[in-house]
Amino acid sequence: MDPRTIDVEVDQTSWKSSLPSDIAALAGKGSISLSVEVALLITALITRPPEIRGFSLADSWAWLRYRPALTETNDLRLKSEWKDIDPHQKTILSDELGMGFTTYLLALELDFRIIANTGYFVKVVTPGSYSLKASTKSGPRKSPDFVALDLHDRVNTFECKGTQQSRESLFDLIDKGLAQKENLVGSAGSTIHHSLVAGLFIPQFASKENALLHVRDPKKIEFDEFLRIVSLEQQQIAIVQIDLAKHFGLMGLQSIANALSRRKVENNPRLLVEDDELGKLERMVVICIYLKLLSDCRLRLSEFGNGMLQAWCLQ
Amino acid sequence: MVFTMSCPKEFYFRLISSGDVNTELLNFAAQAKHQRWLIHERDWETSLTTPLGFNLSLNYLTR
Numbered sequence: 001m002d003p004r005t006i007d008v009e010v011d012q013t014s015w016k017s018s019l020p021s022d023i024a025a026l027a028g029k030g031s032i033s034l035s036v037e038v039a040l041l042i043t044a045l046i047t048r049p050p051e052i053r054g055f056s057l058a059d060s061w062a063w064l065r066y067r068p069a070l071t072e073t074n075d076l077r078l079k080s081e082w083k084d085i086d087p088h089q090k091t092i093l094s095d096e097l098g099m100g101f102t103t104y105l106l107a108l109e110l111d112f113r114i115i116a117n118t119g120y121f122v123k124v125v126t127p128g129s130y131s132l133k134a135s136t137k138s139g140p141r142k143s144p145d146f147v148a149l150d151l152h153d154r155v156n157t158f159e160c161k162g163t164q165q166s167r168e169s170l171f172d173l174i175d176k177g178l179a180q181k182e183n184l185v186g187s188a189g190s191t192i193h194h195s196l197v198a199g200l201f202i203p204q205f206a207s208k209e210n211a212l213l214h215v216r217d218p219k220k221i222e223f224d225e226f227l228r229i230v231s232l233e234q235q236q237i238a239i240v241q242i243d244l245a246k247h248f249g250l251m252g253l254q255s256i257a258n259a260l261s262r263r264k265v266e267n268n269p270r271l272l273v274e275d276d277e278l279g280k281l282e283r284m285v286v287i288c289i290y291l292k293l294l295s296d297c298r299l300r301l302s303e304f305g306n307g308m309l310q311a312w313c314l315q
Numbered sequence: 316m317v318f319t320m321s322c323p324k325e326f327y328f329r330l331i332s333s334g335d336v337n338t339e340l341l342n343f344a345a346q347a348k349h350q351r352w353l354i355h356e357r358d359w360e361t362s363l364t365t366p367l368g369f370n371l372s373l374n375y376l377t378r
Contacts (some may be wrong), residue, residue: 037361038352041371104352111368113348151348237337240344242368247369251320256331268337271330281327284320 002036004076004211006200008105011216020194026109026215033228034104036076043100044106048144050120050245052254052260062100066093076101076211078164078204090164094202098162099145102198105213106158110194111151116242118157119145125238125265127228149239154193155232161199162261167209170201237265251284253277321370 010027012019019027043062071077082090105114148156161173175195194217201212243258249257255274263269326343333339346368353364362372 032353035354038354041363042352058342107352107366113350114344115366149344149348153348155342233337233341236344237340240340240347243367244340244343247320247322247365247367250371251322256327265337268335270334271336273331276357278328281322281324 003074004036004070005031005033005074006076006101006211006213007031007213009214011214014217016217018314022110023194023215023217029109032105032109032213034076034101034108035072037063039097039100039104042104043096045250046099046103046247047096048246048249050117050242050249050257052249052257052265060094063311066097069093071290076202078202080205083204083206091195092217093308094161094162094164094200097202098200099160101200101202102158102160102162102213103146105215106148106196106198110156112148112156112158113151114149114239114243116147116239118144118147120245120261121235123236124241124263126260135179147235147239149236150193153232153236155235155239156194156196157192158194158196158198161197163199163201164204167201167212168206170199170212170214174199174214229264234265240267251281271315320372323368 008026008029008031010023012023012027017025040062043066047062069078069081069082103112103115108117144157144159146158146160148158150156160172163169163173196215196217198213198215201209201214203209203211241263245257245260248260255277256271259271259273263271326339328377330339330343333377347366350364350366350368352366355362362370364370
């Protein structure tokens with residue numbers, strides 16, 4: 001599936017205590033092969049807000065926008081034409097692919113399975129009892145990106161970075177990420193498992209450097225007070241709730257996505273969903289069965305008639 | 316390209332009809348945590364299962 005080799009580097013000196021076994025295993029890899037198509041799907045899923053307010057683009061946007069920008073080489077690299085793109089667009093690509101590829105790495109290697117946007121997580125799990133320090137949209141006071149449950153139900157946090165300038169620029173960005181992670185604090189201590197800053201360097205076509213995924217541990221563990229005032233069960237519920245909202249949003253089920261993204265865990269209210277979403281879900285299931293039948297028959301859609309299928313799917 | 320996604324339909328119905336949504340979410344997490352990014356490939360279709368157990372597929376209509 002369009003695999004690309006990317007160097008993997010772990011800053012082992014950033015761990016003050018002994019290196020956790022899964023981090024040590026990651027550090028020993030040296031490089032990893034990741035699918036571009038999966039990375040772009042993750043990018044679409046991870047960057048979408050859990051709540052739908054009509055701001056999102058069609059959910060295949062990441063693939064449509066960024067797949068043509070990548071070379072057909074074995075390593076991850078931008079095409080030569082990309083160097084002439086406006087700097088603003090370059091920054092957006094770096095940010096978005098930085099989220100997609102680093103999340104892909106952490107899901108595969110550290111078993112991060114269920115992932116929630118930190119801001120929404122805090123909002124649904126602790127209304128009125130906890131808040132981020134005055135947070136900004138960028139810079140050192142920006143709040144961390146995500147909270148994740150791993151295979152063993154442990155809570156982890158991570159911050160994503162991305163650049164296409166150089167490895168050195170990535171390290172600078174990650175240094176700023178360490179300060180961002182320390183921005184999420186509470187009034188007591190932490191039982192968080194991993195607290196990471198991870199970044200992607202994706203080189204321009206002419207760069208002599210290879211693509212790199214870099215992982216580092218911050219010097220301070222956040223969430224201390226926060227994890228004392230919220231039970232592990234409530235944290236788990238909130239993370240699942242927000243991740244589910246993103247999945248339902250990706251399916252076009254706006255009502256349940258919004259209901260999940262706003263629901264306060266401590267009150268355990270029922271979900272109020274618009275009736276017509278049930279019908280929409282039924283149609284989606286039918287479409288999936290239909291596409292499965294087509295694939296089993298090995299009919300190519302181009303032979304079948306794309307227009308007919310698209311019109312049918314949109315009914 | 317058409318982007319489709321499916322989910323356990325029964326879970327959806329349970330979630331919206333349950334008086335105890337928290338328990339439904341925890342039960343779902345217990346089932347979903349063993350999922351990984353599972354990938355199935357065909358010549359014109361790619362599908363994968365996310366860590367939450369949702370199946371996503373990309374169908375390349377133009378290929």
